[in-house]
Amino acid sequence: MKEEIIxxxxxxxxxxxQDVVKNITLTIHKGEFVGLIGPNGSGKTTLLKIMLGLLEPNKGSVKLFDKPIKKFKDWSKIGYVPQKATNIDKNFPATVQEIVLMGLLSTKKIPKIITQKDNQKIQNALELTNITNLSKARITDLSGGQQQRALIAKALVSNPLIILLDEPTTGVDQKTQENFYKLLAKLNKKGITIVLVTHDIGRITRNVTKVASINQKLTFFGNHKEFCAKDKNHPHEHTLCIHGE
Amino acid sequence: MIEMLTYPFMQKAFLTGILVAIACAALGTYLILKKFSLIGDGLAHIAFGGIATGLLFGITPFISSLIFALIGSISILKLKEKTAIHADTAIGIISHASLGLGIFIASIARGFNTDILSYLFGSILAIKDSDLILSTILALSVIAFILLYNKDLFYVTFDEESAKVSGINTNFLNSMLIILTAITIVSSMNVVGLLLASALIIIPPSSALQLKTSFKKTILWAITFAILSIIIGLVTAYYLDYAVSGTIVLINTLIFLIIMTYKKFENYFNSKKINYSNS
Known part of the structure; x- marks a missing residue:
């Protein structure tokens, strides 16, 4: 039995x-690539924030790495990529290197001195996301796709076991989206568990191993083949699955 | 210049002024990026109530204004946290209540209006030893906190949610930002006066932000501009007998305008260059 991550x-x-999510039960195991899908306002982002401890549920419980979320301290195991690229303040004065460095702070104690080893980790994360040449560039001078890669590098720099991403391709062109999904698939192959909130499951069905479909309640949770088979039987119920997968 | 530095009152003015400038500029960079820069103005109003109360009851105004500013900053945090009131409204309510109290006390206890004026407009050249020691300790505490927590503050300023997910205590840092602002405002009271106290928090970082550089360099530039304004302000005050606080703020404004104009020209010539190479 694989390790339970969430x-x-x-x-x-x-x-x-006003109910946003209701009676949801699910478990995400090590190495899975879960697509968390649902229409606008279905509670996807709320559920993601509950998984991260940013929101406290009114009912029920959440465990991270088999620990109740309130007792969980090992945040370097978790990488989070918010729906941020579209929201970065255009005057924010930070280079890509400075942004990626933020991802290391969960591993350090005050005064959080950055060592040569940390700089190497930053370089590795930049290489993995293919933005080494942009390390000195200001985040606000980059395209949406490049900003998103910088935020993924920030999430990766602490060598997390799981990465959670909230609608990461919003406002990004199609080619960049495809490259981005290839990057996620590469990370998943390296053993990193991925939870991806999206309303665009059609583009990622080749990569996800599981689909969690929610609309306040959990309407489906299983592997993507079952999801697509269900979609074929009820063509009007889901229009997001690519048939023939 | 060297002769000027042989006078103890000038040495004190330079020491306090530079320390306060460092604290204001560093703190101001975070506050501006969090779109919270006007808290300085609110806390200066609160400190005014403290000065009047101190003068009325014979308490050192520096101490009473510090107590008022600290209580005021905690009240703003609590009002925002426990009610549906937004932060800017909470600042408005508490600061105006304290300002009203200050004006009320000044009107009933005639006789200390001259003292109040020195706190409103600053009196760095006539700074008392006790005030100098307190200002120095407070400014050094603010600088020490920022040095220790600068990376976490940077993260919280960029993205509070992600910072929380990284295990950073965002509530603590947000509260400390307001409390440190209260301390900084009071310690800068002698340098530029309460009326202009928030100028050192807002203008030097705004000038630095226009340079569009890294975060580290932005803070260093903000500190450089603030220190430069203090030095020029004190030198001109010594030789030309101008009001120090007004001169400091005007020099900061001038730096801001010079950078803004330079950046406009730079953008204009860059766009011309691009058009030329495209044609």
Missing amino acids: NINDVSFAYSK
Whole structure:
């Protein structure tokens, strides 16, 4: 049995009595590539934030690496890529190198001095995401795709066991999206567990090993072949799956 | 210039001014990027209530304004946290309440209006030893905190959610930013006065941000501009007898305008170059 990375048990969350997610139970295992899909307003981002401890559920429990989330301290095991590239303040004065360095802070104690070894880790993350030549560039001078790679490098620099990404390809052109998904597949092959929130499962069905479809409640959780088979039987229910996969 | 530095009152003014400038510029960079720069103004209003109360009850105004600014900053945080009131509204309510209290006390206790003026407009050349020691300790504490937590503060300023996921205590850092601003405002009271205290927090980092460089260099430039303004302000005050606080703020404004103009020209010539190479 593979190691449980995230365990969500009967979780519900509401914003001022308005249910956003309801009674969701699912477990993500080591090495899986999970596509978390659903229409706009279905609660995908809320569920992701619950998994990361950014929101506290009204009901149910969350475990990370078999530890209740409130007791979990080993945040360097987790990489998070927010839907940030579209929201970066255009005046924010930071180079790619400085952004990637942020990803190392979870591994350090105050005063968080950066060593030669850390600089090497930053270089490795930049190489893995193919942006070494941009290390001195300001994040705001980059294209959306390059910014997204920089944020992934930040998530990767602490050698996490899992990366969670929230709609990472929003506002990015199609070619960049394809390269981006190739990068995720490469990372998954290296053994990194991936949870990808998207409304665009069509483009990633070649790579995901599991699909979690939610619309407040969990409507499907299983491997992507079962998901596509279900889609074929109910063609009007899901239009996102590529047939013939 | 050298002769000027032989006078103890000038040495004190340079020491306090430079330390306060470093604290203001470094802190201001984070506050501006968090779009929270006007908190300095609010806390200066709160400190005014503290000065009037101190003068009324015979407490050192430096101490009473520090107590008011600290209580005020914690009240702003609590009001924002426990009610549906936004941060800017919370700053407005608390700062105006304290400002109102200060004006009320000044009106009923006639006689200390001259003292109040020195706190409103600054009196760096006439700084008392006790105030100098307190200002130095406070500014050094702020600088020490920023040196220790600069990387976490940078992360929280860039993206609070991701910082939280990295295990950084974002609530602690956000609270400390406001508390440190309160301390910095009070320690800069003698340098530029309460009316202009937030200028050192806002203008030098704004000038540095226009240079569009890395975060580390932005903070270093902001500190350089702030120190430069203090030095020029003190030198001109010594030789030409101008008001120090006003001169410091005007020099900062001038630096801001020079950089802005330079950047406009640079952009214009760069776009011309691109058009030329494309044609």
